[in-house]
Amino acid sequence: MSLSAAVETSGLSKAYDGKTVVDNLRLRIAEGEIFGLLGPNGAGKTTTILMLLGLTEPTSGTASIYGHNPTREPLQVKRLIGYLPENVGFYDNLTARENLQFIAELNGIGEAEADARVTELLDAVGLHDVNDLVVGKYSKGMKQRLGIADVLIKRPKVAILDEPTAGLDPEGINQVLDLITGLPEKGAMVILSSHQLYQVQKICHRVGIMSQGKLVVEGALDELGKKVGGGTRYQIEVETTEPGIRAIAIIKKVKGVIRVETKGNMLLIGTNSDLRAEISKAMVNNNLPLIQMRIQTLTLDDIYMRYFKEG
């Protein structure tokens, strides 16, 4: 966010037959970032991506890729973006090399240059040995890696990968993720969508979580917990028989406690450090029955589960 945003949306919305699928989306993604667009199936990730590419028109709001509007300047935008669709497909009757050459040609890359790039990329994605095999005979993982080569052939400034790891075995996932991690070095920022948490956790610099078309939370991984938890890093849950104003007041006096909420018999205490000892001491001192105490670090998983459950 400190850098100037390369990809930006404001108020971006899409409705199908009156049903809002992407709702007033505001995104700012900077150059050199790997940005994870996360959310359960049907959250509107793909729709958002399509709008960024100009493959579908937003109902309202705008998107901008390096200052270009995808609806009005689709060609400039497409020149900048390399897009790996969800469930990418290739011409099964062509070889990997021919498939890539065709895309290179569509991008107006000269034959010699295209040849060099294809060779280099097939090497990079580890498909060198099978480059003359028709793609119809490729495994899903090979196709996905070829897809990444396909994205890179035009040397994009933005690589948008829709569910790049879907349907792959663990080894395949790792290979693909390794490739993605290397993209910023090659000069491409990455926007990837996924509903698979752990991959994102590993490689994303920042994530945005979508739920029912809304971007519910966005930020760097370590900031994210705070944001979701109301600005705290830890959440300490205390079960007591007397939750109430007195209990809240007592706990609020503990140094370092930022916020206290009640939820049934539970007190939810937001802190930035592990204050379990202090809190239990305070409770005991004030004759508050303490039944159980638990500390939670808010990981992406929790956040994710939370929105999944809601969605």
Place this chain on the structure above:
Amino acid sequence: MKTVFRKEMADHFSSIRVFIMFLLTLFISGLALFAAYQGIRGTGSGGFVFLRLFTTQIPDFPFAFLLIFGNFNALFFIPIIGIILGFDSINSEQSGRTLSRILSQPIFRDSVINGKFLASIATLSIMIVISVLLISGFGLRLIGVPPSSEEIIRLFLYLVLAIIYGGFWVGLAMLFSVLFRSTATSILFSLFVWIIFSFGVFIVALAVPAQTSSLLLQFSPNWLFALASGVLMQPQLGAGIVLELVSSTIQPNPLSLGQSLLLVWPHLTLLVSITLICFAISYIVFMKREIRST
């Protein structure tokens, strides 16, 4: 568009489907030539001898009309070839999930559909031209009479006509390939339309009063093509076949080239317009379509 065109051409010329159609073309040309040869030998030197290669049928042979190139073969096989070349052009990309990848490249969306349309037309044209040239070449050897310049012009116009006619069917098949996700559906619809235009229209035309039927037939590309090719290739039949004059027993005078052109002009424009309408619909639908790979 050039790139798409080239790729499509490469696809066509590498596909078994097109190869088989090529063989079919050769086979049909051979049959037509054989038929013409049987019917034409020793029949004098009157009229448009060379054109007769394309319009003569074997005498006293049942179903001889099935073998005439000029009317029958072209009338029935060009649509089939057109349909085969067009019916899966868009929806196969969609089901192969390649379309969104292609459309995210910096090309205009219409260049995909235009390139495909043109590649199909080009392939079809190559087939038609090869067929006509083969018949001409072998025919020239067999009958030994060179075409007059008028015959060459007529033959050329016929080629143009046949290609436009083929263009209609490619356009129609492509329209269905845009409208329907499944290639099976689009080929079924295309064949359905083909049957309607080839046979259905005529049956209906017989059933309704003459006034209505002639109007109805104007919308059948088959009918338009048959009439126009008749005028171009068999000028000796006179204007009667188009103008529906009261048929008389008097042999009509052959039409001059100019007259022939004048007569086929409306048919040609109608054919071009329905082809364009077809293409325009698929174009608009395709341009507005949201391309999802799922």
Place this chain on the structure above:
Amino acid sequence: MRKARLVFLCLCLLSLLALIPSGLVLAQEEEVEEVEVEEDVTLEATYRKLEDSYPGISFEYEVALSYTGPEYGSSREFDLAVKAPPDWSTYITPQYGDQRLLSIPLKAGMGSSKIKVYASPPTFTMPEAGEYSITLDATSDEVSGSVELLAVITATYAFNLIPVNDLYSTSATSGKDNFYSIVIRNTGSDTLENIKFSSIKPEGWSIDFSPEQIDELSAGSLQTIDVNIKPAAKAIAGDYQITLAADTTRVTEEFKVRVTVQTPSIWGWVGIGIILVVIAGVVFVFMRFSRR
């Protein structure tokens, strides 16, 4: 002739009378007349002079033969012979039946027997028009008779028109001169004059005869005519039929010829050229566009 015989007969009688004494002669005269009947044969044609109803047809005469002899009912065999102009063929049959007769038995005083005499003029080189005499002789030793029959031949005009070597089919190259020969032979009995040649041919063809016309062709003679068949330049290869005819004012003859038109080989080569170009084009297109 008969008169001559009668005169001769009378002279014989008179000389006999001179030898016999007159009284006795008178007494004997009636008896002698009865007994002394001369043997004789008479031939009489029903119709002596005939004209040919049709050129070359044979003449058919009916001749009645009667024999008078001393003994009533006595039979005598007569040889029959026909004298006709050279090259005529003749034969004799009974009135009913088709045996060829060389002789005939006749009974004295028993009326006449009828025979038929056939005489055919030669068919080739028909005899010239005119009157021809055919004589039928019946001879038996010293008894003989004859009758002269007349055949009047009218002039016939006929000819044959045939291809040389009986070739009723030929081939020709379209738009080119192609030679063919026909023969005309005068089979009539008179000279043919002003023989003109003509043809029935497909549109655009030209067929020329050389000579174009024959002024005179005497009976029995023949002449060869060269025919130049030139099919239309745009004639499609194949079999055509033409009719060649010759007419005089009196007779017409014609026959049909099958002409197999071959086309100049140049167009064949052009055709092959086109085919080769097409094949090359197909190969080129496949090489240019195909991936493999």
